[in-house]
Amino acid sequence: MSRPVTVGVDGSPEAVAAAAWAAGEAVLRKAHLRVVYADQSPGPATAQSGSFEARSHWADDLLGEAVEAVRREHPSLEIESRRRFGQPSEVLAEEAAEAGLLVLGSRGLGGVRGFLLGSVGLATISVTDHPVVLVRAPERPDAADGSVPAGPARDVVVGVDLDQFFAPLLDFAFQEAALRGDRVLVLYGWSIMPVVRDASALVAAERDMGPGIARRLTEALKPWRQRFPSVGVVEQSPVGGPARLLLHAADNADLVVVGRRVRKGSLGAHIGSVTHALVHHCPVPVAVIAHD
CATH class of the missing domain: 3.40.50.620 (HUPs)
Known part of the structure; x- marks a missing residue:
């Protein structure tokens, strides 16, 4: 089996766009999609039970919504989700080492000002030797996936x-x-x-x-x-x-x-x-x- 296309999500519009693009890429590569949430909060061994339980529900909902959104567009795509604890850049770099491609969202600040890449994305690029694709939230809702567009070759x-x-x-x-x-x-x-x-x-x-x-x-x-x-x-x-x-x-x-x-x-x-x-x-x- 091909190595997965992995996407990091955090609930932002940029991460939604990145997940859509990563799913299209996984289809093209005949690979499965791995959706990862890197949680900086303490792990279950050290967290207070109440706060950890609430955080767990939130993270599960985030991952579930991301997977469901992708599945609506690609019902036959194999998808797995992971919640991991640790510094996001380190977690995502480890995921990149297992993946065929890592996809991350880039936060848009408008056409003139460009991107605010964010500390996580910049740090991840800097610590991994594996390919990373950065995707911004599209201006058009139908422009975020990785599918091949109709019409002349681009x-x-x-x-x-x-x-x-x-x-x-x-x-x-x-x-x-x-x-x-x-x-x-x-x-x-x-x-x-x-x-x-x-x-x-x-x-x-x-x-x-x-x-x-x-x-x-x-x-x-x-x-x-x-x-x-x-x-x-x-x-x-x-x-x-x-x-x-x-x-x-x-x-x-x-x-x-x-x-x-x-x-x-x-x-x-x-x-x-x-x-x-x-x-x-x-x-x-x-x-x-x-x-x-």
Whole structure:
């Protein structure tokens, strides 16, 4: 059996959207869905009986409502639920290690201000090396699930840096596109040194360096084109900031895939400036893939 698609829930609208998206993803992967509530309250051995009983009823109701909402849309999907005790980021990281994919909600603050990712989501991304997808509550009620939309093929957008190890990002993006019948839009944004970054210098750089960079990108993608011959591929390597280019490309995307370089430092979260911008501002689900 495929490893489960796991979603963390807390009763928020963002978690509801994440559960709906995760259920659609589980259907695509022919996997089962695991719904997890990470409870920071004391466990049964240390909690006062009355408060623990009330908390248990609340948690059971939360999980039951989440499962029932999913089951209404996907009656044949196998679903399990778990209530676990501990710090949510640690619990969810442990769940991610068992799952094929972890899905979390991202709290929306509006189109201009973007996301308030929240300490739990940010901490979870930072401590797991496994794929995490962040889903915001949709503006349209029918836009939250992971099903394949009708009409022309959309994109799985993936941002790569040709100077870093990007294979895990492309593996994930091509597999997702194959499941959805989407094409993959591979984007590499590049620039020149700030001291010479005026309009004429940028035009000259794109003219002189652009073709060589495009050839590098084409060469780098050959193994994935061979492995996924049925997946359409679009390559783009324009001059420009990667975050801005990816956000623009998200307009026609079902999913945006970005990387998080694994670092062993102990101070704070390390997700990188591009990934930070995407998880805070992208209107569509964002997959964060750890890589060396």
